Structure formats: structure tokens, C-alpha cells
Amino acid sequence: MSDGIRIRHAEPEDAAGLHALFSARDAYAATLQPPFPSQAAWEQALADPPKHVVQxxxxxxVDGELAGAAGFEVFRNPRRRHVANLGMAVAAARQGHGIGTxxxxxxxxxxxxWHGVRRLELEVYTDNLAGIALYEKHGFVREGHARGYALRDGAYADVYLMARIAEVPRAP
Incomplete structure (x- = not known):
């Protein structure tokens, strides 16, 4: 399992690890990240992240290496401030060990x-069976099938549009 894994907010010194994670073909093929990302772009994004983005x-x-990343962006439109879009990736060699969970x-x-998000949305390629199973295990449901959603390796790929609706807690 994932003993010894620590989850924390990304810091500027994580730019090299995030660059390495998203430079891997498996990562950019499974996400909407472009190939050959710039480490400078990660450095800039982590230097002064917007308050509505959490990474x-x-x-x-054990080895101090970055094994995965997940983040969300809360929408700023006043009518959608209760909604965020989620993205995540786990290094190929580390998949299947509970890090994604x-x-x-x-x-x-x-x-x-902590951010008042009631609706958490994501897009997942229809052939990403492990990702789909992970999301469904955590309460995400398929709300749609977008055909030809994104260009991936020269072909247009389909995604499922999934969302999780949080129960609104009541104050005691």
C-alpha cells in the first residue's frame, strides 16, 4: 500500500517533481496536460498560485520523491462558486499502491x-478504467459521455463527464 506517503500543498520546490511527473508520456496521455511541459511554467504557477486553485x-x-499530484480549481463565476474541477496524476511506477486514493x-x-465546494467535476478518458473505478469508489457518477472531447496522440478521444455532489452539512 502507500505507507510513508505524505500529502501536502505543493510548494515552489516541487516544480521539478511536477515537471517530471507531467513529462511522462503516461501522465500527459491520461490527462489534458500537453506533452513536453515547461519546468519554468510549473515554477511560475507555484510561486504565486491563485487563491481559487489548490495543488x-x-x-x-522513504525517498522524498514526488509520487503524484491532484488539484482543483474553484470556479469564480458567482453562480458556479460552489463548483470545482479536479485533475490528478500518479507516477506510472507508483500506480496501484493507494496513492490516488x-x-x-x-x-x-x-x-x-474548507472551500465550500458542493459539486466536484472531472473529465476522464473512457479507456481509463482504473481512474473511473477510483472516482466511482469515492462517489463520483457519470453524467455524460463527450465524444471526440480531446486530441490525444493524433486522434480525438472520448471522455466521461463525472461529478460528485456533496451533502450540505448542517451546523449543530
Whole structure:
């Protein structure tokens, strides 16, 4: 399992690890990230992140390496401020060890309990069976099938549009 993994907010010194994670073909093929990302872009994004964007990282407690990342962006439109879009990736060599579960739990907790997010949305490629299973395990449901949604390796790929609706807690 993922013993020794620590989830925390991304810091400027994580730029190299995030660059490495999203430079891997498996990561950019499974997300909407472009190939050959710039480390300078990660450095800039982490230097002064907008308050409506949260970026978390999973750090291996044994080797200190960045094993995965997940984040969300809360919409700024006043009528959609209760909604955020989620994105995540786990290093290919680290998949299947519970890191995605830890990241997703941290994102859900942070979004719902600390940012007032009631609706968490995501897009997932229809052939990403492990990702779909992970999201469904955490309460996400398929709301739509978008055909030809994104260009991936020279072909247009379909995605499922999924969302999780949080129960609104009541104050005691």
C-alpha cells in the first residue's frame, strides 16, 4: 500500500517533481496536460498560485520523491462558486499502491470542508478504467459521455463527464 506517503500543498520546490511527473508520456496521455511541459511554467504557477486553485502533492516518505499530484480549481463565476474541477496524476511506477486514493480523499476533504465546494467535476478518458473505478469508489457518477472531447496522440478521444455532489452539512 502507500505507507510513508505524505500529502501536502505543493510548494515552489516541487516544480521539478511536477515537471517530471507531467513529462511522462503516461501522465500527459491520461490527462489534458500537453506533452513536453515547461519546468519554468510549473515554477511560475507555484510561486504565486491563485487563491481559487489548490495543488496537492504526494511525497514518498522513504525517498522524498514526488509520487503524484491532484488539484482543483474553484470556479469564480458567482453562480458556479460552489463548483470545482479536479485533475490528478500518479507516477506510472507508483500506480496501484493507494496513492490516488490518498490524493483524492485529500482533495475531496479540502474542497468540500474548507472551500465550500458542493459539486466536484472531472473529465476522464473512457479507456481509463482504473481512474473511473477510483472516482466511482469515492462517489463520483457519470453524467455524460463527450465524444471526440480531446486530441490525444493524433486522434480525438472520448471522455466521461463525472461529478460528485456533496451533502450540505448542517451546523449543530
Amino acid at each position: 496537492l502533492v504526494a511525497i514518498d516518505g 490518498q490524493l483524492l480523499r485529500a482533495v475531496i476533504d479540502t474542497a468540500e470542508r
